[in-house]
Amino acid sequence: MLKLFRFLSAFWPLVACVLLFTFLQTLSELYLPTLMADIVDIGVVGMDIPYIWKIGGFMLLVAAGGTAFSVLASLLSAKVAAGFGRDVRARVFRHVENFSLHEFDRLGTASLINRTTNDITQVQQVLNMMLRMMVMAPLMCIGGIIMAVSQDASLSWVLVAVIPVLAAAIAIIASKGIPYFKVMQVKLDKLNLVLREGLTGIRVIRSFNRTTHEERRFDDANRDLTDTAIKVNKIMAAMMPVMMLIMNLAIVAIVWFGGLRIDAGNMQVGSLMAFIQYAMQIMFSLIMLSFMMVMIPRAQASAVRINEVLAMEPDLHEAGSAREGSTAEPAAASKGTVVFDRVAFSYPGAEKPALEDISFEARPGEVTAIIGGTGSGKSTLLSLLPRFYDVQAGSVRVGGVDVRELPQEELRSRIGLVPQRAxxxxxxxxxxxxxxxxxxxxxxxxxxxxxxxxxxxxxxxxxxxxxxxxxxxxxxxxxxxxxxxxxxxxxxxPQIYLFDDSFSALDFKTDARLRAALRPETTEATVIIVAQRVSTVMEADRILVLEEGRLAGIGTHEELLAGNPVYQEIVASQLTKEEIA
CATH class of the missing domain: 3.40.50.300 (P-loop containing nucleotide triphosphate hydrolases)
Structure with a gap:
């Protein structure tokens, strides 16, 4: 979590003010029991009414000052935490925007959404608490011990005996519950994934009457998360009763032994009242620390997940000096020329390449079509051009320049992409x-x-x-x-149009009209079309036939129909003999 605190650099003046106001608030709260002891021991016992009014008025001023410091500290800590959350969310979002599709596949969209929202909110809430409690609790504990000893050193042995017991109880309970917090975040990811799939795929779910199945999936994920949350809350719920039991036993012991000391004339009533309040402050400071021990591990689990995103280096890198060589500005006529030179590409963990030894050239004013069976690598090939993925062998050049040498913004400004899924x-x-x-x-x-x-x-x-x-x-x-x-x-x-099976939902008549209207609009641009229909590609200037990631043929419709078995099989499956003729 400390790694994320670098985002607090812009808020250090506010953080310093929060720490100062919290320090002053704690001092005022530590001073009040001593003033109350003076009122009882001097004013009440001595029937000194002016002294009571004087010290009572001063107590009101101290209390009002402590309240003002508390309000200011709360306000500023909330501003710091909210600003921190805003900056981290913005940083994560900007970083994720630079991810290639590999990183999205690795982390998953549902997990990325959860990390950007829920996880950052967890850290933000804990930061808001830490800015105040992490200063107030130790200061109140140490200050309370000093002030309690100053009231009566002999009675302090009760605190010496109780505080280790209280700390041990907190540590034992927290150690049982802390491991579940990371598990809860993972199960929350699973719940978000099921929910997202259920909402985005509602049409498919209803069309196949799988609503009950999806309800069961959601109920299972929801119950799994709920069971874990109940388990950890049961463990943590034991913390407060145990602490209150120990604290109340400590107060009983203080009153008992304090009464004996008063009876012996070694202690005054006001000092005992102040001692009890300091004991309460000490133990409440430990309770505050226990709350932090509950919240920090969950926030730590969230911080690890956030840092995992920020530390993930995108596979794609902007053009740098390492590849600078052929950076001469291409001629205007060739800016849209696309060249694939012995390109190979594999998905992570795949047994065989998705594309292998792909070479072709697509020029401005021409239509290059790509056709092939399902899984032949058509959409993958198109994804290499705007650098959604980077090639693993060979090169993809636009206007004579390797796409890895071009800034991504410049490269994509030359491209008009119509994705397979609109x-x-x-x-x-x-x-x-x-x-x-x-x-x-x-x-x-x-x-x-x-x-x-x-x-x-x-x-x-x-x-x-x-x-x-x-x-x-x-x-x-x-x-x-x-x-x-x-x-x-x-x-x-753009200079380059990429149509990734973008006519599949159109009827044949609309498809034909659209392609006819496109021709005069794209005379100076390079057009690459991925299609399943032969009717969509048969008028192209160049047709690439893919089979299992390899180039099975290249040529016009007539050339391929005359001598390419793979293309012949595709045509025969879609057109009648009369249409082929």
Missing amino acids: VLFTGTVADNIRYGKEDATDEEIRHAAEIAQAADFVAEMEGGYEARIAQGGGNVSGGQKQRLSIARALVRR
């Missing part, structure tokens, strides 16, 4: 199209929608381009989501 964001239709180009005009948005064959259904929506899109595009169909995603890429006017 993703829309909450907002309006116009907002979603403008996501591709922040300063796009209304005319550019409308033009992109017309090319993407989205203008007709947008016009029918209430509000037109200002119609609201639900989370995840839940209020539009799959085909409409694909067309809006295509419009988002078109408004960007």
Whole structure:
């Protein structure tokens, strides 16, 4: 957890003020029992009414000062903790944005969300407590012992006997409960995962009548977390009764032996009252420390998970001096040229490469199509171009420059990607199209929608381009989501268009119209299309046929149909003999 405290560097003046105000508050609370003892021993016993008023008034001032210091310390510690939480969340979010898909696969989306929200909140809450209790509790314990001894040293042996017993009881109970806190965070991850899958996959769940199954999954994960929480809370719940029992026994002993000393004339009543209050302060300070012992281990488990994210180095690194060599600015005509040169790529832990020995060139003004069976590596190949993954052998070049030599922002600014799974964001239709180009005009948005064959259904929506899109595009169909995603890429006017099976939800008529409208819009850009349909790729200038991660053929539709068995098999499975002819 100490590693995370580096984010407090901007708050050191406020932290210093919190520590100062907490110190002054503790001093005022330690001083009050001594003043009360003076009132009883001098004012009450001596019937000195002016003295009682004088010291009583001073006690009110000290108490008011302590209250003011307490309020200020609480306010400032809350500001520090909230600012700390804000900064850590921002840092984690920015760091996660730089992750490659490998890191997302390794940690999991549900876990990343939990670490960014729940885990940081746990650390934030403990920090708020630590800023005050970690100063107040030791200071009150040590100060209380000193002040109690100053009232009556002989009676202090009761504290000497009780404090180790109380500390041992706290340590034993805490040691039993602490290991469960890390387990709880892991089980909370599991619960979030099940919940997320249940909400995002609700259509599939209902269509297969698996609602009861998902309810059981959630109940199992929820019960598992609940059982662990109950177990740890049962253990920790024993702490307060045990401490109160020990503390009350200590007070009984102090009153008993203190009464004997008063009877013998060795102690005054006011001093005994003050001693009892100091004993209470000492033991309450230990109770505060016990609360910290409960909270800190859970926050420590959360801090470890946060640090695990921050310490994870992304597989992808920005261009640096290590690869600087061919950094000359390419000619304008060749900026969109894409070259795959003997590319190989494997997923972590995979038995065989997802791609192996892939070489081809895609030029501006041409359409390059990629086709192949399921799992042949089509989408993986496309993911290498915007550097969602880095190649493990060979190179991918854009405009003659290796993509690893280009800053990621510059590389991706040249690309308009329409992913296999269309993703829309909450907002309006116009907002979603403008996501591709922040300063796009209304005319550019409308033009992109017309090319993407989205203008007709947008016009029918209430509000037109200002119609609201639900989370995840839940209020539009799959085909409409694909067309809006295509419009988002078109408004960007990039040098390279990547269509990853982006026409699969369109009917053949809309598909044909869309491809015909795209041609004149992309005459100066490189277009790479991944598709399952032969009808989508057959007019391409170049078709790549993939089979099990290897390039099984490259050529036009006619060339491949004449001499490529893999392509022939794909065509025969989709077209009739008359259509092929």
